Each structure stands twice: as structure tokens, then as C-alpha cells.
Amino acid sequence: MKPAPFDYTRAASVEAAIALLASAGGEARVLAGGQSLVPMMNLRIAQPRHLVDVNRIPGHDYVRREGDELVIGFLARHEHIRSSPLVLEACPLMAAAYDFVAHGPVRNRGTLCGNLCHADPASEMPAVMLATHAEMEVQGPAGSRRVPAGEFFVGLFETALRSDELLVSVRIPVAPKRQGWGFHEVSTRKGDFAFVCVAALLQVESDRVVAASISAAGIGARAVRLLGLEQSLAGQPPNEATFRQAAEDASATVPFHDDALVPGEYRRELLSVLARRALLDAAARALSSDL
Ligand SMILES: Cc1cc2nc3c(=O)[nH]c(=O)nc-3n(C[C@H](O)[C@H](O)[C@H](O)COP(=O)(O)OP(=O)(O)OC[C@H]3O[C@@H](n4cnc5c(N)ncnc54)[C@H](O)[C@@H]3O)c2cc1C
Incomplete structure (x- = not known):
């Protein structure tokens, strides 16, 4: 073609x-x-x-730390970000999610910002941006503005970006100490877009969940925060029984889309299982970093 x-x-x-x-x-x-x-x-x-x-614009292929933010320029390629020790330290959730994004040749060319602007509903990185409370730094003729991830992904392949704006960087709060993370996905083959993926961040104190940020992609027109699941975990003990029940309850209430490949009911089952696994991983990491 x-x-x-x-x-x-x-x-x-x-x-x-x-x-x-x-x-x-x-x-x-x-x-x-x-x-x-x-x-x-x-x-x-x-x-x-x-x-x-925009590929020849100099000086925008960076991954750097600015205070308590990890900042990624619009020409930073997937593979550069994926293999960055800074990303591993400041946003281990993102490093883990990158294991599921595409294949070497695509990662060598593709950019994180292009990925976010494309806003594929089954893409992993929008879910990571939502869970980490990232902000998009956008520049247009009238100047710059910051758009929280929760307002950036508007619909199917649709973002809050205007046609005369450029996404110049992504700003991700550096992961606080004692925050655990988990990322799980099911797709046709490794490197394909997700049927469903779940990103989870947890903080645990005195054997209780004190903060949870959880998101998913692949279940509808855009990646979403699972706010009901987050709220249901507050103050709960971080164990298998809690996570199983909370994940089942949350997946029962979320609307799912059907397509020729993946029925909605299968996506619902995946969300429940993947959310439980991501939460178990996040809790284990939060507890081990407590020692
Ligand atoms: C075989 C294959 C497998 C893939 N698997 C996955 C996968 O598993 N998960 C996944 O998430 N992705 C996957 N992708 C997509 C990949 O991540 C792309 O790199 C990404 O979606 C787009 O990034 P890009 O830099 O190539 O953007 P482009 O293709 O150049 O642009 C994508 C869109 O974003 C706009 N855009 C780009 N940059 C900016 C900017 N800075 N400001 C404003 N608008 C901008 C463009 O105008 C266009 O509309 C796959 C792609 C292929 C070909």
C-alpha cells in the first residue's frame, strides 16, 4: 500500500x-x-x-532528572528509555512495562511521546502515565501548558493535544521510597499490544495499604485509572484475599469492549486476574523495601 x-x-x-x-x-x-x-x-x-x-530538532532526545521529576524529551526513543538506569531507579514501573512494548526495530525508532500522542487503547505507556500521575508538557503558538495524564487521554486514538501543539516532554514524579510496583499483561505474543494490561503502585505502612494508584489499558477506548479499586484497598491488609476480592469487585463494574479477537467477558476475567497479580507484586516490593 x-x-x-x-x-x-x-x-x-x-x-x-x-x-x-x-x-x-x-x-x-x-x-x-x-x-x-x-x-x-x-x-x-x-x-x-x-x-x-521533528527528528532532526537537536537536544530533545534526553532522559533526565529535574528535582523530583523524571523528564523525557519528545525524541527519546523507546529503547533508550527502556535501557536507562535512571528510569529503572526513578520509575521502575515504566522500566517493567517496557518489556511488553513492541520489538527491537520498532523500539529503536519509536518515541514515548509519539506513543502517547497516538493514544492506542491497548498501549502500555498510557496506563503507566496514569498510574504514576505523569504530566504532559505541551507547547503551541500561545505558549506551554502542562496536562495531567488523566486529562490527556480523551478517547480512542484521541488526546487533549490541539492540532498546532507539540508534546515536548513527559514529566513523571520520581517514585517515592517504599513504593512497590507491579505490571502484568496478556497479549497474543510478547511485544504485541495488550489484550489487557494492569499497572499498580502501592504504599504499605503497618501492614495496611496507605496509597494505591492502579490503571489498566485494553479494556475500552482509552487507558483508565481504576479509582474504585484504589478506594476499596485503602486501609486494607495487603494480602491475597484482599486483592482477589477487590480485583473481582472492580472488574465486575467496569464496562468492556468486545472485538473479533477478544470477547468483553474474557477481558473482564483478565482484568481481575492481572490486577490481583500486579497488586501482589506491588505489595511484595513495598514490603521488602520497608526492611
Ligand atoms: C509491529 C509493531 C508493534 C508495536 N507494538 C506496540 C506495543 O506492544 N505497545 C505499544 O504501546 N506500541 C506498540 N507499537 C507502536 C509503537 O510504540 C510506536 O512507536 C508508537 O505508537 C508511536 O511512536 P512514534 O514515535 O513512532 O510516533 P509516530 O508514528 O511518528 O506518530 C504517532 C502519532 O503521534 C503524533 N506525534 C508524534 N510525536 C508527537 C509529538 N511530540 N507531539 C505531537 N504529536 C506527535 C503523530 O503526528 C502521529 O499522529 C508497535 C508498532 C509496530 C509497528
């Missing part, structure tokens, strides 16, 4: 990219790693009139 005709411009700076996006009146798309956009163009699911290539 070949894409529909389009104009191509290579932007030399963030400001130039934004000016190009703004002048195209909603008809332009940013080209980052091209790992989602180019297949969609080849299938003619996406037919942008202009491509604004």
Missing part, C-alpha cells in the same frame, strides 16, 4: 515545527518515529496533507 500524496517539511526547531503545524490549519501531522503514523498512512487510515518531521 502507498500513502496518499503529502507535503514534507523537516523542522529545525520546536518553534518552527509549531509554526508549520499552525499554518496548516489542522491538516498537518508530526512525524516522530513513524512506527504508528506511517503504517496508518500506508493503509490510508490517516491522510495528512503535510508531515512535519
Whole structure:
């Protein structure tokens, strides 16, 4: 398949990219790693009139720590982030989730920011952003703004980004000491998009859950926080019986979508099992870091 005709411009700076996006009146798309956009163009699911290539803009392929935030620039590629010791230390949940994202050649080109802007409902990283309370730093003609992950993912392949805005970085709060994490997923093959995945962060004190942040992807049009599950765990003992019951109750109330590959009822069962496993891992890590 070949894409529909389009104009191509290579932007030399963030400001130039934004000016190009703004002048195209909603008809332009940013080209980052091209790992989602180019297949969609080849299938003619996406037919942008202009491509604004941001790959040669210098200085945005960083992964760094700024105070108590892990900050990832828009040209940081999946593989760079996945193998970063800083990410392992500051956001071990993300490092773990990266084991489930795509394959080497895709990870070498694809970017985290491109992944988040694409907002695939079965993608792992939106779930990680929600669980970690990350913020998206967005820049447009009117300046910069920060969008919390909970407001960034709006719907199916849809974000809060305007057509003349660039996602310039992702800011993730550094994991506090004694926070445990767990990530579980089921997919057709390792490296494929999730049927369902669950990301869990837990803090435990005096054998009680004192903070929980849990999210899932693959169950509907976008990744979601499992707020009911989080609330039901507050003050509970972090054990198998608690997690089993809470995960079953939560999965009974969440709406699921069916598709040709995965029936909604199977997704419901997966959510219950994966949430329990992610919580057990998170609790074990929280308790062992307590020692
Ligand atoms: C075989 C295969 C398997 C894959 N498996 C997985 C998987 O298991 N899990 C998973 O999560 N992903 C998977 N992916 C997708 C992969 O993660 C992509 O890299 C990612 O979705 C898009 O990142 P990109 O940098 O390639 O963005 P692009 O494809 O260049 O762009 C994607 C979209 O985001 C927009 N965009 C990109 N960057 C910006 C920016 N900075 N600001 C504003 N808009 C921007 C583009 O205009 C476009 O609309 C897979 C892809 C392939 C080809």
C-alpha cells in the first residue's frame, strides 16, 4: 500500500515545527518515529496533507532528572528509555512495562511521546502515565501548558493535544521510597499490544495499604485509572484475599469492549486476574523495601 500524496517539511526547531503545524490549519501531522503514523498512512487510515518531521530538532532526545521529576524529551526513543538506569531507579514501573512494548526495530525508532500522542487503547505507556500521575508538557503558538495524564487521554486514538501543539516532554514524579510496583499483561505474543494490561503502585505502612494508584489499558477506548479499586484497598491488609476480592469487585463494574479477537467477558476475567497479580507484586516490593 502507498500513502496518499503529502507535503514534507523537516523542522529545525520546536518553534518552527509549531509554526508549520499552525499554518496548516489542522491538516498537518508530526512525524516522530513513524512506527504508528506511517503504517496508518500506508493503509490510508490517516491522510495528512503535510508531515512535519521533528527528528532532526537537536537536544530533545534526553532522559533526565529535574528535582523530583523524571523528564523525557519528545525524541527519546523507546529503547533508550527502556535501557536507562535512571528510569529503572526513578520509575521502575515504566522500566517493567517496557518489556511488553513492541520489538527491537520498532523500539529503536519509536518515541514515548509519539506513543502517547497516538493514544492506542491497548498501549502500555498510557496506563503507566496514569498510574504514576505523569504530566504532559505541551507547547503551541500561545505558549506551554502542562496536562495531567488523566486529562490527556480523551478517547480512542484521541488526546487533549490541539492540532498546532507539540508534546515536548513527559514529566513523571520520581517514585517515592517504599513504593512497590507491579505490571502484568496478556497479549497474543510478547511485544504485541495488550489484550489487557494492569499497572499498580502501592504504599504499605503497618501492614495496611496507605496509597494505591492502579490503571489498566485494553479494556475500552482509552487507558483508565481504576479509582474504585484504589478506594476499596485503602486501609486494607495487603494480602491475597484482599486483592482477589477487590480485583473481582472492580472488574465486575467496569464496562468492556468486545472485538473479533477478544470477547468483553474474557477481558473482564483478565482484568481481575492481572490486577490481583500486579497488586501482589506491588505489595511484595513495598514490603521488602520497608526492611
Ligand atoms: C509491529 C509493531 C508493534 C508495536 N507494538 C506496540 C506495543 O506492544 N505497545 C505499544 O504501546 N506500541 C506498540 N507499537 C507502536 C509503537 O510504540 C510506536 O512507536 C508508537 O505508537 C508511536 O511512536 P512514534 O514515535 O513512532 O510516533 P509516530 O508514528 O511518528 O506518530 C504517532 C502519532 O503521534 C503524533 N506525534 C508524534 N510525536 C508527537 C509529538 N511530540 N507531539 C505531537 N504529536 C506527535 C503523530 O503526528 C502521529 O499522529 C508497535 C508498532 C509496530 C509497528
